[in-house]
Amino acid sequence: MKIAIIGTGYVGLVSGACFSAWGHHVICVDVDNARIDALNRGEVAIFEPGLTNLVTSSLQSGHLQFATDLKKAVRDIDIVFIAVGTPASAHDGDADLSHVFKAAQQTALALCGPTLVVTKSTVPVGTSERLEALMRSVRPNADFEVASNPEFLREGSAIADFNKPDRVVIGCDSDRARALLLALYRPLMEAGVPVITTTRRSAELTKYAANAFLATKIAFINEMADLCEKVGANIDEIAIGMGMDKRIGAAFLKAGPGYGGSCFPKDTTALLRTAQECGVSLRLVEETIASNTSRKRTLAHRLRALLGETLQFKKIAVLGLTFKAGTDDMRDAPSLTLIHALQSAGANVHAFDPRGMKNAHALLRDVTFSSNPYECAEEADAIVLMTDWQCLQNLDFKRLGATMKRRVFLDLRGVYDLDMLVNRYGFTAERVGHPTRQAPEDRIIRLKRRVTYVPPGVEVHNGTRSLRGSSFTRASSASVQRELDHE
Numbered sequence: 092m093k094i095a096i097i098g099t100g101y102v103g104l105v106s107g108a109c110f111s112a113w114g115h116h117v118i119c120v121d122v123d124n125a126r127i128d129a130l131n132r133g134e135v136a137i138f139e140p141g142l143t144n145l146v147t148s149s150l151q152s153g154h155l156q157f158a159t160d161l162k163k164a165v166r167d168i169d170i171v172f173i174a175v176g177t178p179a180s181a182h183d184g185d186a187d188l189s190h191v192f193k194a195a196q197q198t199a200l201a202l203c204g205p206t207l208v209v210t211k212s213t214v215p216v217g218t219s220e221r222l223e224a225l226m227r228s229v230r231p232n233a234d235f236e237v238a239s240n241p242e243f244l245r246e247g248s249a250i251a252d253f254n255k256p257d258r259v260v261i262g263c264d265s266d267r268a269r270a271l272l273l274a275l276y277r278p279l280m281e282a283g284v285p286v287i288t289t290t291r292r293s294a295e296l297t298k299y300a301a302n303a304f305l306a307t308k309i310a311f312i313n314e315m316a317d318l319c320e321k322v323g324a325n326i327d328e329i330a331i332g333m334g335m336d337k338r339i340g341a342a343f344l345k346a347g348p349g350y351g352g353s354c355f356p357k358d359t360t361a362l363l364r365t366a367q368e369c370g371v372s373l374r375l376v377e378e379t380i381a382s383n384t385s386r387k388r389t390l391a392h393r394l395r396a397l398l399g400e401t402l403q404f405k406k407i408a409v410l411g412l413t414f415k416a417g418t419d420d421m422r423d424a425p426s427l428t429l430i431h432a433l434q435s436a437g438a439n440v441h442a443f444d445p446r447g448m449k450n451a452h453a454l455l456r457d458v459t460f461s462s463n464p465y466e467c468a469e470e471a472d473a474i475v476l477m478t479d480w481q482c483l484q485n486l487d488f489k490r491l492g493a494t495m496k497r498r499v500f501l502d503l504r505g506v507y508d509l510d511m512l513v514n515r516y517g518f519t520a521e522r523v524g525h526p527t528r529q530a531p532e533d534r535i536i537r538l539k540r541r542v543t544y545v546p547p548g549v550e551v552h553n554g555t556r557s558l559r560g561s562s563f564t565r566a567s568s569a570s571v572q573r574e575l576d577h578e
């Protein structure tokens with residue numbers, strides 16, 4: 092088949108490269124001239140594992156081309172996929188469809204011969220009909236149809252997801268469009284991938300429902316993690332226990348700093364807007380958004396509590412910036428919320444990420460970017476682990492601790508063993524979903540401060556010093572005595 096893909100981002104480029112590897116002739120179009128020039132040289136601007144090799148081999152085979160001229164690209168094409176961005180509009184959080192409409196309008200002006208226009212972009216229910224009406228107004232008699240084929244790939248494993256998805260959803264309102272898309276996806280069907288055919292509206296809503304449900308699952312496990320921290324339970328074991336129930340499933344039950352990225356935040360708010368416009372209340376989705384937003388906003392408070400003192404003038408090392416490992420995507424990354432809050436509190440932020448620093452640079456101010464985690468943590472008062480990149484999962488804590496000002500570690504990805512951090516390396520550490528652990532030396536530092544403020548009435552001696560107070564808020568006089576004895 093002859094396929095055109097509009098948009099060469101994470102979805103468009105992966106789709107184009109994969110379709111061409113399946114043997115189709117694909118032309119990918121983008122408005123970004125620099126991106127297309129680079130792609131024509133075999134250089135891929137985004138980081139997605141395996142993508143550069145796939146693009147290079149498809150370019151060499153002649154099955155894949157890149158262009159900026161949309162009108163030329165969509166002429167004599169069987170299927171045009173629209174894979175442009177649909178960000179949240181700044182105005183009301185609804186999906187900004189301006190790129191989609193522009194792409195559809197330009198396609199309508201240029202197409203000749205029977206063409207199927209398919210939205211791969213995530214678009215609100217009813218968008219296919221709106222696109223069709225728009226295109227009809229431009230070209231009333233042209234031979235085209237509009238279908239929906241939402242994409243479910245995940246950044247970081249996009250090629251594998253595209254070639255072996257859990258399912259393909261095809262939304263068509265005509266047999267001709269359905270037959271064409273079923274023919275396109277026949278290799279996947281033959282490999283056992285379920286292909287669901289439905290109406291355009293149902294296909295569009297399936298994507299939002301799936302993302303909202305996944306976001307809810309994350310928000311739920313994060314709230315359970317908060318409870319675990321208070322009651323002394325272990326969120327990882329709870330997630331295993333829950334996930335083994337086939338009705339629940341193990342995926343997306345990993346507690347963390349809150350969801351972010353290019354899809355869940357914008358798709359949940361867009362879904363809410365759709366529901367509001369129809370007078371339907373989606374209270375679970377509302378609560379999911381609220382829960383996740385407040386979680387991200389409290390990350391800095393959490394660090395402050397772990398440090399036991401103000402964040403002002405503290406050097407904080409943030410390890411990992413992207414919203415998850417395996418991508419360079421910084422869109423709506425929880426690290427952005429954390430860093431802004433740290434900076435507002437007067438902290439000095441240093442950061443390291445193996446892939447995301449270029450994109451992070453454009454979004455952050457006054458952050459010192461380091462070339463490795465050890466440089467980042469030098470003289471730091473605390474480390475926050477924000478993304479569970481492989482290279483951040485085996486940190487040398489002896490080396491880190493040797494150069495840090497204070498050994499404080501906030502593990503927001505549940506990677507490290509607290510006993511090891513505390514007992515072997517002397518860190519005060521917190522792991523999401525586990526009670527906080529303090530290193531013995533750190534307890535002494537904090538205790539000294541507390542003892543200083545104790546009013547008259549209680550007396551504590553350690554041989555060289557005598558302190559008096561009426562009560563200790565969080566430690567008995569006996570435990571204070573023990574701590575002072577350790578000095």
Ligand SMILES: NC(=O)c1ccc[n+]([C@@H]2O[C@H](COP(=O)([O-])OP(=O)(O)OC[C@H]3O[C@@H](n4cnc5c(N)ncnc54)[C@H](O)[C@@H]3O)[C@@H](O)[C@H]2O)c1
Pocket residue numbers: 097098099100101102103120121122123126161174175176177190193194211212213214242243244245246353354
């Ligand atoms: N990123 C993901 O993991 C993912 C997964 C599933 C679905 N989606 C959805 O797919 C869509 C695309 O997402 P993305 O992450 O690939 O976006 P992206 O921002 O990475 O890429 C969009 C590309 O479209 C180009 N573009 C914009 N307007 C254009 C026009 N008129 N003509 C040609 N090119 C144009 C941009 O220059 C950009 O390169 C979104 O609707 C998103 O919600 C994304």
